[in-house]
Amino acid sequence: DAGVIQSPRHEVTEMGQEVTLRCKPISGHDYLFWYRQTMMRGLELLIYFNNNVPIDDSGMPEDRFSAKMPNASFSTLKIQPSEPRDSAVYFCASSLGLAGGPYEQYFGPGTRLTVT
């Protein structure tokens, strides 16, 4: 298996532009997670899906952030409009079941976003 796939790996954009990050989870995994990592705050859960349905989006910073999972093999995280404070590494992860299960979460390589 290729693991969790994310694209692009790097994104540089200007403030105010729309940014779309993409993720392909491991085949057969029912859970998909979006995380953000910064030096100041470490890793933070933004949102997660179970069977393509958003379960908890309480970590999404504000309305500028949105996430979708149109099918079991694809998810997007969109930021519109982007701001410099959104600069971070965004990770996608997938798992077979609940972390409390305990099921392993497999992380993708991340997308490094820089907003100028």
Added chain:
Amino acid sequence: KNQVEQSPQSLIILEGKNCTLQCNYTVSPFSNLRWYKQDTGRGPVSLTIMTFSENTKSNGRYTATLDADTKQSSLHITASQLSDSASYICVVPRGTTDKLIFGTGTRLQVFP
């Protein structure tokens, strides 16, 4: 408050030496504790998952311990290698949910 604290923040050791990283947590209810290794520019990779009933678990040169009474865990690295240079993150899910509480990590540097 659900928290995971790690120490030290950073550590420098010579190749071949052993080291121990610490993790204290206050997450409740507790179901399991994980140690992740994150190389620079990459996503975290799981080293071990320990449940309530497990005191010690090994993965090659990595040995994790868990004391659920004192809410402490440690990760011991034996005979360190240059490739062990990375951040090590202690993670505790909140109960049976999928909300992972992440520690701030320990940055380990192994020099020849």
